[in-house]
Amino acid sequence: MTRASLAALILAAGGGAVAVQGQTLGESTVTATITQRFEFNDNYSLREDPNPAAFSDTRFGLDYLRETSTQRLSLFGNLGLRLLWEDGEDFDVTYADPAVVGGRFGQDWADGDFDAYLIYSYRRLEGTLTPLNDFEFVPISPDALTDFDGNENRFRGGFDLALRTNSPSSYIFSLDASKVDYSNVDTDQTDSAVPRDVVRGEALWRLRLNPILSSAVVASYDWEKAENATDNEIRTAAIDAGFIYEPDENLEVTAGLGYEDRERLQTFSGERFTTENNWGPAVRGSIRYDTPEEFSLFASARYTTAAPDPRWNADLRADYFLPRGVLYARGYRDYGLNIDGDDTLFYGIGIGLEREINSLSSWGIDIGGRNEVDAENSEIAAIDRIDATARYTRALTQDVSATLGYRLGLQTEDGSAQSNAVFVTFGRSWSRRP
Numbered sequence: 001m002t003r004a005s006l007a008a009l010i011l012a013a014g015g016g017a018v019a020v021q022g023q024t025l026g027e028s029t030v031t032a033t034i035t036q037r038f039e040f041n042d043n044y045s046l047r048e049d050p051n052p053a054a055f056s057d058t059r060f061g062l063d064y065l066r067e068t069s070t071q072r073l074s075l076f077g078n079l080g081l082r083l084l085w086e087d088g089e090d091f092d093v094t095y096a097d098p099a100v101v102g103g104r105f106g107q108d109w110a111d112g113d114f115d116a117y118l119i120y121s122y123r124r125l126e127g128t129l130t131p132l133n134d135f136e137f138v139p140i141s142p143d144a145l146t147d148f149d150g151n152e153n154r155f156r157g158g159f160d161l162a163l164r165t166n167s168p169s170s171y172i173f174s175l176d177a178s179k180v181d182y183s184n185v186d187t188d189q190t191d192s193a194v195p196r197d198v199v200r201g202e203a204l205w206r207l208r209l210n211p212i213l214s215s216a217v218v219a220s221y222d223w224e225k226a227e228n229a230t231d232n233e234i235r236t237a238a239i240d241a242g243f244i245y246e247p248d249e250n251l252e253v254t255a256g257l258g259y260e261d262r263e264r265l266q267t268f269s270g271e272r273f274t275t276e277n278n279w280g281p282a283v284r285g286s287i288r289y290d291t292p293e294e295f296s297l298f299a300s301a302r303y304t305t306a307a308p309d310p311r312w313n314a315d316l317r318a319d320y321f322l323p324r325g326v327l328y329a330r331g332y333r334d335y336g337l338n339i340d341g342d343d344t345l346f347y348g349i350g351i352g353l354e355r356e357i358n359s360l361s362s363w364g365i366d367i368g369g370r371n372e373v374d375a376e377n378s379e380i381a382a383i384d385r386i387d388a389t390a391r392y393t394r395a396l397t398q399d400v401s402a403t404l405g406y407r408l409g410l411q412t413e414d415g416s417a418q419s420n421a422v423f424v425t426f427g428r429s430w431s432r433r434p
Contacts, residue, residue: 027068028434033061035427043419044086046411050419053086057096072106097123111166116159123152150193155179172204194228194341206244214244218256218284226341230266234343236306237261238282252288257281260306264343280305295320308376311335325355325362335375343375361394386410400428 037057044053059080066073080096102119158176177199202220209215222236240258264276286300301314316331331349338344350368357363369386391405402424409419 028064028066029431030434031061031063031065031429031431033059033063033427033429035059035061035425037423037425039421039423041419041421043409043417046409046417046419048417050417051087053084055082055084057082059096070108073103074105075103077101095122095124099123112161112163113165114159114161116157118157119155121152121154121156123154124150151183152193153181153183168208170206170208172206173202175199175201193339194226196227196337196341197223197225198336199223212245212247214246215241216244216254216256217241218258224337226337228341230268230341231272232337232341232343233265234337235263235265238304238306240282240284242284250289250291253286255283255285257283260304262304262306276308278306278308282306293321322355325353327351327353330368338372345373345375347371361392363390363392365390384410384412399430400426402426 035058037059038054039057040052040054042052043050045051057080059078061078062076064073064075077100079099082092082094082096084092084094086092099122100119102117104115104117106115107113156176156178158174161173163171163173177197179195179197181195182193200220200222202218205217207215217239218241219239220237222234224232224234226232238258238260240256242254242256242258245253258281259279260282261279262276263274263278266273266275282302282304284300284302287297289295289297296317296319298317299315301312303310303312313334314332315334316329318329320327329349329351331347333345333347335343335345338346348368348370350366352364352366354364355362365388367386367388369384371384386409388408389405391403393401393403395401404424405422407419407421407423409417409421411417
């Protein structure tokens, strides 16, 4: 996962999507947020047979931030209560998904830095439409959410460590791990959502040759495991060498060529077999361009033959800063294990615009799409999802804001489904120095 993806997740997890955030009051700040959302949806579960519903979400968020010139500590939590009126069902009082708790710690020193995070999230998956309001790699099948009853527990953690950053020879180490598990699952649905573990590690050695050019050696190891009927497991190791071109502080271009080895193991009739063993060349490249007041771009891509068929993945993040707003784009293409534990291609794209009307109000629009394809058999019907959201936000007081919006959801599988939702959200925040 890129650092941009992680930052987006932590900001989303922090709570108070529409609440006005308090300003830093010295080194430490505690911010409490409460939001109240009312929504009517004409197809709550996004299925061919629509099920209208109305609900009210009350969410509470608490954030602690301590920041000095060399150290940062952030702790956050967010949970909510949902009152749900669903057509044909009894009135229900339940959780407002997701419930999130986590933290992040950063430390800088003269020639290095360290950044670590840990996040836990809980969701109740009972036919609830999950908006595509972020574009990071989250391997959960949209169709499974409409048919599956149970609870999802997701743990994620990782770190980045940079050493000797002021020396000609420097190093960067990173590790990201996640675990997805399920509880309160009906016996006949245990094959529809399987526990999964993912660990991804990378090490970079950079040797500066001159002020604008460096050589780079990158080694990585990925491990994925799913507790499905065959205990699907994929191990991928890679190493490559290349260069980093950095003519100024705004531009960085990287490229590398190397070797990748991929192995897949599965269990049949109680015996463990290596069902795939592929190796071959791999090539990667990336570009970063950043002018803080005008434009920000990060794009990366990788191509490898170390798979039954050649594969490529990519990531894109771009922001164009307007005089009174921002236009942004997000995109990704990646492989991983889906909710059934099968090898799957995930890809998606999103664009959005945030625009300030005046000092008190703003409007925004987001359009996002996502697709899944079976990596072993592209003839299997793909899962398509498209979401679009339009909203208007106004500050009612210094600490209170309101958002009025509309969301369109589309899904295409064997059939198609559409949902239309209108919502209004009120938010209030308080900030104090401990």
